Amino acid sequence: MAIPEYERLTWAVVHCRGVLHTAHGANLVRTLATAGMVAGKESYYYMRYDDSPERDNVPMIFYAVMGDPKVDVVLHEEVEPVGKLFDAVVVMDSSLLLHRTSQRALILDGTKEDAVLVVNTSLPPERVLEIVGERQLAHDWRGSLVNIRARTYDPEIAYPLLGALAKAWNGIRIEDIIGALELLGKGEKASVVEEAYRDAEPIRVFLRAGERALGRLELPEARGWWDLETYRAYQAAAAGARTYEERMMAMPRWEVLAPGLIEFGPTPGEKNIGFTTSFERYLRPKVDKGKCTDCKLCYHYCPDGAMGFEAIVDLNYCTGCGICAEVCPVKAITMVGEWEAEKGLREEELLTIEEALREYMY
Amino acid sequence: MSAVTARPVQTLIPKTKIWTGTRAIAEAVKIADVDVIAAYPIRPYTGVMNELARMISDGEFSAEIIVADSEHSQFEIAKHASAVGARTFVGSSGVGLLYAAEAITVTALAQLPVVALAGCRALDDPGNFGMEWNDTLVFRDFGWLVSWAKDAQEALDMTLVAYRVSEDRRVLLPHFVAVDGAAITHIASPVTPPDERIEGFLPPYKPPYPLDPEYGPVTKAQHIAPSLIGPEQRKVVDASMKRSREVIEEAWRDFSRRVERSYPPFLESAYMDDAELAIVTMGAYTKDAVYVAKKLRGRGERVGVVRLRYWRPYPAQELRESLEDVKGIAVLDFSYSFGSPDMGGAFYNELRAALCEASQKPLILDFLFAGGREPNVGHFEKAVEITKRAVKRGRPDRLVYWLTLRGEDI
Numbered sequence: 176m177a178i179p180e181y182e183r184l185t186w187a188v189v190h191c192r193g194v195l196h197t198a199h200g201a202n203l204v205r206t207l208a209t210a211g212m213v214a215g216k217e218s219y220y221y222m223r224y225d226d227s228p229e230r231d232n233v234p235m236i237f238y239a240v241m242g243d244p245k246v247d248v249v250l251h252e253e254v255e256p257v258g259k260l261f262d263a264v265v266v267m268d269s270s271l272l273l274h275r276t277s278q279r280a281l282i283l284d285g286t287k288e289d290a291v292l293v294v295n296t297s298l299p300p301e302r303v304l305e306i307v308g309e310r311q312l313a314h315d316w317r318g319s320l321v322n323i324r325a326r327t328y329d330p331e332i333a334y335p336l337l338g339a340l341a342k343a344w345n346g347i348r349i350e351d352i353i354g355a356l357e358l359l360g361k362g363e364k365a366s367v368v369e370e371a372y373r374d375a376e377p378i379r380v381f382l383r384a385g386e387r388a389l390g391r392l393e394l395p396e397a398r399g400w401w402d403l404e405t406y407r408a409y410q411a412a413a414a415g416a417r418t419y420e421e422r423m424m425a426m427p428r429w430e431v432l433a434p435g436l437i438e439f440g441p442t443p444g445e446k447n448i449g450f451t452t453s454f455e456r457y458l459r460p461k462v463d464k465g466k467c468t469d470c471k472l473c474y475h476y477c478p479d480g481a482m483g484f485e486a487i488v489d490l491n492y493c494t495g496c497g498i499c500a501e502v503c504p505v506k507a508i509t510m511v512g513e514w515e516a517e518k519g520l521r522e523e524e525l526l527t528i529e530e531a532l533r534e535y536m537y
Numbered sequence: 538m539s540a541v542t543a544r545p546v547q548t549l550i551p552k553t554k555i556w557t558g559t560r561a562i563a564e565a566v567k568i569a570d571v572d573v574i575a576a577y578p579i580r581p582y583t584g585v586m587n588e589l590a591r592m593i594s595d596g597e598f599s600a601e602i603i604v605a606d607s608e609h610s611q612f613e614i615a616k617h618a619s620a621v622g623a624r625t626f627v628g629s630s631g632v633g634l635l636y637a638a639e640a641i642t643v644t645a646l647a648q649l650p651v652v653a654l655a656g657c658r659a660l661d662d663p664g665n666f667g668m669e670w671n672d673t674l675v676f677r678d679f680g681w682l683v684s685w686a687k688d689a690q691e692a693l694d695m696t697l698v699a700y701r702v703s704e705d706r707r708v709l710l711p712h713f714v715a716v717d718g719a720a721i722t723h724i725a726s727p728v729t730p731p732d733e734r735i736e737g738f739l740p741p742y743k744p745p746y747p748l749d750p751e752y753g754p755v756t757k758a759q760h761i762a763p764s765l766i767g768p769e770q771r772k773v774v775d776a777s778m779k780r781s782r783e784v785i786e787e788a789w790r791d792f793s794r795r796v797e798r799s800y801p802p803f804l805e806s807a808y809m810d811d812a813e814l815a816i817v818t819m820g821a822y823t824k825d826a827v828y829v830a831k832k833l834r835g836r837g838e839r840v841g842v843v844r845l846r847y848w849r850p851y852p853a854q855e856l857r858e859s860l861e862d863v864k865g866i867a868v869l870d871f872s873y874s875f876g877s878p879d880m881g882g883a884f885y886n887e888l889r890a891a892l893c894e895a896s897q898k899p900l901i902l903d904f905l906f907a908g909g910r911e912p913n914v915g916h917f918e919k920a921v922e923i924t925k926r927a928v929k930r931g932r933p934d935r936l937v938y939w940l941t942l943r944g945e946d947i
């Protein structure tokens with residue numbers, strides 16, 4: 176259900192990973208909102224409140240939202256977008272494009288059709304478009320894309336990303352970003368923003384969602400009192416939902432809930448479909464069976480029960496934490512980038528933990 | 538692209554910051570130069586604790602910050618520090634507040650002017666971060682003042698005014714500043730901190746009888762003597778609560794002189810002259826309610842908004858006056874109270890009780906946003922629409938609506 180009030184506002188959304196990017200994401204939206212204020216707009220910024228930025232690598236989302244003298248900002252803490260809201264999307268880690276977000280929605284869900292996408296990546300634009308077309312479209316997209324290798328400009332990646340964003344998007348002017356940096360005591364970052372602005376080369380994009388576009392879910396009638404079968408059907412629909420709208424549709428009606436905060440299952444051997452973790456991963460363990468001595472240490476140390484007794488990883492539950500690789504006495508486990516594992520491509524623009532700003536805003 | 542020239546922003550917007558509610562409240566604590574802060578984490582309150590810890594470690598001001606082992610200890614620390622004469626700040630959210638309940642009640646009876654942030658949060662399907670008012674509303678009966686901010690700016694201002702009111706010798710009661718979790722605590726919005734005119738607004742805290750040998754021996758909140766058991770102890774608090782009304786009015790008058798904002802003390806209203814329908818609410822969603830009223834006014838509908846700024850003392854007389862001529866009231870209510878009169882929320886039923894003495898009785902409908910799921914302007918418009926229809930027919934179909942519910946609203 177679209178609510179026109181929210182669509183009239185100007186929205187930017189930043190996808191990033193907990194701890195690695197928490198402060199970077201906050202810097203980006205803070206600067207953006209301040210730039211909006213410099214431009215005379217009523218401006219807000221915030222983190223998606225249900226995300227857990229204190230947990231390593233968990234996908235998280237920041238928003239900046241601006242009204243203007245003619246458009247009131249109506250408050251909406253953006254848990255689930257209603258309608259086509261977002262004008263600009265920034266992705267701080269390209270591996271986020273491989274999976275749905277922590278909300279099990281698509282990166283380009285909730286966006287306007289002409290949205291601008293900025294990706295921090297060493298990958299060529301065609302590969303980014305390919306994966307977006309394959310996995311992230313909720314509807315047709317006729318916007319623009321700009322790829323930038325942010326870290327090559329500055330370890331504080333928010334600033335080069337802002338430069339690229341300003342180039343591709345008419346929602347904010349670079350002068351106002353420079354003004355915002357002054358106000359925030361970050362004047363020294365102006366040259367980084369300008370340099371990235373100069374170099375950025377946005378390309379026009381037209382991707383069709385085709386049959387991936389939003390469908391209707393088939394859900395059983397609620398029969399006035401809970402039963403296991405109906406509950407399971409909702410659970411499966413929620414886990415399989417591809418957009419916010421589908422996810423909301425799949426949320427059980429109260430009649431479907433068993434009394435007393437009950438979740439059913441899983442029975443042994445079954446997957447808990449509501450709790451898979453692939454979106455948390457930008458690296459995954461790869462086991463070299465030739466080196467493995469079958470000592471079972473990785474099995475015992477894996478905090479998520481994702482490493483099997485025979486050193487086979489269950490990618491539904493592996494969070495990519497790297498503990499197994501750390502404890503393996505014969506170095507039989509290496510951590511491989513998700514892009515490399517899935518598509519044979521190397522992503523050079525991953526932040527290291529040393530480059531994460533160890534600030535915590537919330 | 539040639540060189541970019543920055544605009545002289547400093548002269549454009551000299552004072553406004555974009556701060557989260559938690560940051561804004563922490564700034565107020567700094568301005569109040571609080572002596573003792575007791576901390577224990579729970580979202581959304583945690584944000585204030587983080588901001589204060591950062592400010593203290595950056596040397597922005599100095600205070601004892603004590604991280605307790607639980608919310609109960611946290612409120613005990615604030616209580617005792619206040620008893621020896623420290624200005625204190627504490628706070629919590631959701632089940633954290635309820636765990637501290639014993640310390641919270643005694644703080645009021647001991648008449649210690651502790652100021653606490655209540656960052657409203659649902660009670661508690663484990664992990665429910667949503668916003669509901671119940672965690673704070675349960676403390677309505679014990680002698681705490683409770684004010685309710687509508688945004689980060691007002692959260693800052695209210696925190697300062699809370700110290701002034703609480704510490705006034707006519708009052709000497711603890712004070713909750715309630716802010717809607719997430720909607721205020723975690724959204725950064727424009728805030729203008731007070732300037733040097735705030736100097737002198739808050740005199741130093743001097744308790745009349747501190748627990749300090751220098752002022753002579755006193756015992757505080759001792760085991761009560763059998764001869765003293767009775768209504769007298771309660772009456773002392775009752776009298777303080779009654780006197781707090783004039784102190785609140787004075788404080789906001791003085792505060793408004795020192796900043797470029799003016800606040801009515803108890804009720805804020807918008808579009809209420811000639812209104813036939815009123816939305817009554819508190820907190821962050823007032824902004825959306827005002828937006829809805831403005832939109833409906835554009836279509837010629839006479840809709841206004843009334844917001845309570847204080848829940849204790851409850852502005853009953855002001856509400857009766859302001860709602861005198863309306864025919865229908867849509868209550869936007871983020872509290873529930875299972876089994877209550879007509880199964881309405883705690884906020885709703887208290888409003889009904891206050892309007893029971895009104896000369897004209899409007900239709901009052903409860904729109905209950907329970908469970909922490911966020912409503913949007915669409916829901917608020919629908920609430921007004923339902924109320925309008927009920928007024929037209931002269932009777933409501935029902936009194937309580939759950940508009941964000943999935944499933945049948947039985």
Ligand code: SF4
Nearest residue numbers: 477493494496497499
């Ligand atoms: S990286 Fe290794 S230890 Fe960590 S969750 Fe995956 S399998 Fe388990």
Ligand code: SF4
Nearest residue numbers: 467468470471473503
């Ligand atoms: S820790 Fe290394 S050697 Fe031991 S079972 Fe696991 S992969 Fe094999």
